[in-house]
Amino acid sequence: MNQQDTYFIDFPARVKAIQAGMAQHNLDVYLGSRLRTTSWVLDAFCPWRSFVVIPAEGIPTGFTFVIDAARVADESWVGEDNVRGFAPMGGQDQIGQISEFILDLLPGGKGRVGMESGMSNYLPEGWLTHYEYEQFSAALSGCELVNAHTLVDELSLIKDAGTIARFREASRQVDEGHKAVAAALANGGWKGLTETEVAGIAALAMRRAGSVWEWSFTGGNEIASGPRTGYAGGACTPATQRKLAAGEPLMVDIHSMFKLCLGDHAHNYLIAPATDRQLWHADNFVRIVTATLGAYRAGISPADLAEEMMGLAEDGGFADYMVPGFEHGIGMMGDEWRIGKNDGPFPYWTNPDHVYLENEVLICAMQYACPEDGVGFRYENPIVLSKDGCEALSKYPLGVDVVE
Numbered sequence: 001m002n003q004q005d006t007y008f009i010d011f012p013a014r015v016k017a018i019q020a021g022m023a024q025h026n027l028d029v030y031l032g033s034r035l036r037t038t039s040w041v042l043d044a045f046c047p048w049r050s051f052v053v054i055p056a057e058g059i060p061t062g063f064t065f066v067i068d069a070a071r072v073a074d075e076s077w078v079g080e081d082n083v084r085g086f087a088p089m090g091g092q093d094q095i096g097q098i099s100e101f102i103l104d105l106l107p108g109g110k111g112r113v114g115m116e117s118g119m120s121n122y123l124p125e126g127w128l129t130h131y132e133y134e135q136f137s138a139a140l141s142g143c144e145l146v147n148a149h150t151l152v153d154e155l156s157l158i159k160d161a162g163t164i165a166r167f168r169e170a171s172r173q174v175d176e177g178h179k180a181v182a183a184a185l186a187n188g189g190w191k192g193l194t195e196t197e198v199a200g201i202a203a204l205a206m207r208r209a210g211s212v213w214e215w216s217f218t219g220g221n222e223i224a225s226g227p228r229t230g231y232a233g234g235a236c237t238p239a240t241q242r243k244l245a246a247g248e249p250l251m252v253d254i255h256s257m258f259k260l261c262l263g264d265h266a267h268n269y270l271i272a273p274a275t276d277r278q279l280w281h282a283d284n285f286v287r288i289v290t291a292t293l294g295a296y297r298a299g300i301s302p303a304d305l306a307e308e309m310m311g312l313a314e315d316g317g318f319a320d321y322m323v324p325g326f327e328h329g330i331g332m333m334g335d336e337w338r339i340g341k342n343d344g345p346f347p348y349w350t351n352p353d354h355v356y357l358e359n360e361v362l363i364c365a366m367q368y369a370c371p372e373d374g375v376g377f378r379y380e381n382p383i384v385l386s387k388d389g390c391e392a393l394s395k396y397p398l399g400v401d402v403v404e
Contacts, residue, residue, distance in 0.1 A: 035334025114148030
């Protein structure tokens with residue numbers, strides 16, 4: 001790509017920004033192990049255990065499982081000379097190979113090595129494990145290992161134009177998935193369909209639109225019907241073989257990936273006949289999602305927004321059904337859940353007082369659940385924040401559709 005390409009990202013500039021941060025923190029080498037770091041630096045999908053070594057100057061080198069190294073080298077901007085495969089052979093295992101590489105970068109085999117250690121409720125985060133830390137410490141005995149993940153976290157917080165354009169395209173692909181599901185459900189088409197079939201209908205449409213992966217680690221495309229929509233907490237519903245049924249809700253939460261940026265949008269249905277109680281819940285949900293999208297802007301915080309929206313829910317008599325959280329983080333593949341820097345009251349969770357900035361991208365994520373009525377709704381949509389509001393990247397119409 002060149003700078004005129006819609007999806008252009010200046011990856012060498014990203015690396016130089018990391019190297020400038022390394023210099024400020026007196027780091028000689030940076031050892032990245034998180035999926036978010038490999039995506040943000042290498043611009044290649046690294047599903048196997050992978051690492052990226054960033055020297056004080058020059059191009060980074062990626063390390064991944066040998067069976068995938070040729071593909072990563074072909075897709076990454078760093079090229080084949082800067083992607084290496086590790087394997088269970090003498091000196092070619094990941095600890096031995098990477099340690100030798102790092103030592104070759106350090107005069108006298110001594111220096112400060114930045115690494116990534118922490119915790120997450122997100123399974124494939126990629127923090128350095130205890131065993132890996134012990135082994136690297138032994139192999140790099142002349143070095144000091146320093147936890148330095150905040151360098152990447154701070155730099156990746158604000159999204160550049162190419163990244164935002166990639167998110168827009170991923171969201172367009174999600175919208176094609178929703179159109180296909182709506183068409184399949186209409187005029188009695190829902191009869192006999194299972195949740196897994198709904199997931200497949202969406203997946204095929206998104207693939208045809210250009211998506212390369214149903215990226216979510218909570219089941220690919222998450223489909224819930226009937227009382228499954230009303231689970232307390234409201235999230236994580238991998239599709240099952242449960243058949244759709246008349247008089248029940250249906251939640252369709254689908255995901256796409258385009259150039260490592262992610263589409264995520266949830267849409268909700270009531271399969272006729274819908275009761276007055278179900279329609280009351282649906283009206284509440286649409287009302288609060290509309291208000292939330294209208295409230296998001298740079299300059300507010302998660303706590304500010306939650307207080308305002310929960311006040312609206314209290315006034316409407318449905319606060320007991322709202323999960324009091326309205327967002328999760330999102331970035332290039334692997335950068336999920338936490339928003340902002342690790343500077344809140346609970347380590348490695350979003351700081352509720354984080355002040356949103358222009359061109360932050362996050363997921364407006366809301367759950368409404370009434371288990372006693374067997375009904376729930378979910379809304380997820382990537383948004384780009386501006387000083388005056390937000391842009392919802394999925395353009396699929398907000399609503400709870402009643403399907404005959």
